[in-house]
Amino acid sequence: MKLEIVQNEFMKYWSMAERVTGTKSTMATLASVLCVADETGVMLNSTDLKTTIRVKAEGVTVLEPGKAILPLKVVGELFKKIAVSPFTVEVDNEKGTISAGRSHYSFTTYNVGDFPDLPSPRAAEEFTRVSAGELSRVLAEGGIAGAPNEDFPKYLSGGLMQIAGGELRVVATDGRRLSLSKTVIENADAASSAREMLLPLKSLEEYQRILTSFAPDQEVEVLQDGAVTYFNMPGVQYSVRCIDSKFPNYERILSDTSTTQMQAERVGFMQALDRINIVVGDNSRVVILTLSPGAGMELSGRAPEIGEANESVDASISGEPLKVAFNVGYLMAGIKAFHGSDVTLAFNGAEGQMMITRPGGTDFIYMLMPIKLKSMDASETAGES
Numbered sequence: 001m002k003l004e005i006v007q008n009e010f011m012k013y014w015s016m017a018e019r020v021t022g023t024k025s026t027m028a029t030l031a032s033v034l035c036v037a038d039e040t041g042v043m044l045n046s047t048d049l050k051t052t053i054r055v056k057a058e059g060v061t062v063l064e065p066g067k068a069i070l071p072l073k074v075v076g077e078l079f080k081k082i083a084v085s086p087f088t089v090e091v092d093n094e095k096g097t098i099s100a101g102r103s104h105y106s107f108t109t110y111n112v113g114d115f116p117d118l119p120s121p122r123a124a125e126e127f128t129r130v131s132a133g134e135l136s137r138v139l140a141e142g143g144i145a146g147a148p149n150e151d152f153p154k155y156l157s158g159g160l161m162q163i164a165g166g167e168l169r170v171v172a173t174d175g176r177r178l179s180l181s182k183t184v185i186e187n188a189d190a191a192s193s194a195r196e197m198l199l200p201l202k203s204l205e206e207y208q209r210i211l212t213s214f215a216p217d218q219e220v221e222v223l224q225d226g227a228v229t230y231f232n233m234p235g236v237q238y239s240v241r242c243i244d245s246k247f248p249n250y251e252r253i254l255s256d257t258s259t260t261q262m263q264a265e266r267v268g269f270m271q272a273l274d275r276i277n278i279v280v281g282d283n284s285r286v287v288i289l290t291l292s293p294g295a296g297m298e299l300s301g302r303a304p305e306i307g308e309a310n311e312s313v314d315a316s317i318s319g320e321p322l323k324v325a326f327n328v329g330y331l332m333a334g335i336k337a338f339h340g341s342d343v344t345l346a347f348n349g350a351e352g353q354m355m356i357t358r359p360g361g362t363d364f365i366y367m368l369m370p371i372k373l374k375s376m377d378a379s380e381t382a383g384e385s
Contacts, residue, residue: 001037001066001092007085009059013044016055016210016236018076022048027116032069033076034115037062045118049241051203052118053210056235063088068096069110078105119239121230124223127161127195128168132233133216134183135168137339139208141181141364142170144337148201150174154245159204161222161229164194171250172201177330178250178367179337197229198243207231207238254367255353258346260291260319263359266343270335272311276301277328279309286371287328291347293317301328324350325371334366 014033022030025048034045042057068091070076075089078098087100091109098105143159150156160171169182211220214233223230224242231238276287276299283303290298299311324347334356335343346355350373356366 001035001068002062002064002088002090003035003037003042004061004063004086004088005079006059007079007082007087010057011059011079012213013055013057013059014076014079016213017044017046017053018072019206019209020048020051020053020238021046021072023072025049028071029069029110029115031073032071032110032115034067034069034112036067038065045115047116047118049116050200051206051241052239054118054237064090066091067112069112069115070096071107071109074105074107119228119230119241121223121225121228121232121237121239124225124228124230127197127222127224127229128163128185129219129221130168130183130185131216132211132214132218132220135220136208136211136216138168138170138181138183139204139211141338141366142179143172143201143204144333145174145177145179145366146172146201147174148205154243155198155247157201158198158243158245158247159201160196160198160247160250162194162196164196170204171247173248173250176327176369177334178253178365179334180250180254180365180367181338182363196247197224198245198247199229199240200243203240207240210236210238253353254355254365255348257348258319258355259349259352260293260317260322260347262291262297262315262317262345262347263342264297264313264315264345266335266341269313269315269343270332272299272313273328273332273335276309276311277332279303279307280328285327285329286325287331288323288325288373291315291317291322291324293319293321319347322347322350323373324354325373326354326368327371330368334368337366338364340364 017033036043042060044055044057046053082100084101090097094109096107096109146159147156156174162169166185167182168185171180221232229240280301280303283306288300297313297315301309340358342359344357344359354368358364
């Protein structure tokens with residue numbers, strides 16, 4: 001195999017493949033990219049056994065067809081740092097050479113037969129079709145409340161992708177909060193039975209990054225065969241192994257009732273919380289919201305032996321007056337995640353669930369449980385004694 005590579009163009013596709021490799025695995029072939037070159041072009045393949053990508057590269061010319069496993073540790077780093085473009089890569093009998101102007105580098109590769117078998121969508125059925133822009137949005141908003149690093153229960157590290165009521169929904173939870181984002185699927189049968197699958201949040205986060213490389217109106221075909229989900233776009237196939245676990249019935253815990261309602265400008269609210277977090281982020285991590293109908297919102301945070309922070313934020317408030325406390329990081333995450341200029345918060349007293357939504361919309365919900373003020377006051381008193 002022999003290739004001529006234009007660095008700036010090619011590295012976009014190499015990076016997609018590189019991020020899906022199993023760099024922490026003891027299998028050397030998982031920390032590599034399988035390159036297949038023929039008369040149609042160059043296909044880059046990589047996997048960590050849970051997630052797999054096949055991407056057709058641009059910025060590369062096939063001088064001699066063939067297959068080769070290219071190790072990231074040497075070849076990948078050289079691809080990034082070579083100062084001459086274009087350059088050539090040649091592999092023959094598991095021995096490789098990179099030639100860039102007057103510089104030459106040699107490397108050892110692996111037997112192509114040692115690369116793991118990759119999943120195939122031949123037996124998969126269509127799950128849905130959705131635009132890249134909408135899929136990126138629901139993945140970003142719907143996955144924000146999950147716990148990607150939690151191993152048990154398994155569903156905490158996953159995002160539920162569900163087709164129900166003519167909508168694509170993405171839902172995640174870490175047990176203390178829940179996020180839900182949805183989009184209408186064109187030509188979907190709203191009366192058809194629900195279909196769902198649970199996918200690793202880390203894999204969904206990586207795919208969201210890939211989606212940003214495509215036009216928002218680019219259609220994504222989603223296929224499913226029971227064990228593996230496939231996301232297909234021109235030149236890129238991304239597949240993810242499903243999590244074998246049952247996601248909780250999230251609809252049972254969502255409530256439409258509220259005692260206090262508030263609407264505020266999202267960026268200003270976020271900036272005020274960020275400043276509060278400077279004081280409390282490494283200590284109590286608690287922000288207190290004092291809501292007074294007709295008088296706006298006051299934010300406060302206190303960290304023993306560090307200091308206090310107080311902010312006033314313009315807001316439209318209706319319902320009952322309320323004083324309520326939240327983990328500032330969790331509250332910021334929900335407000336930061338969704339797309340929109342204003343944010344609506346609906347409260348159920350000082351100890352009931354709080355819901356963040358877009359004004360006048362139900363396509364995004366972020367539910368967060370408050371911190372009990374009595375327990376917080378007790379912990380602060382203990383810290384001062």
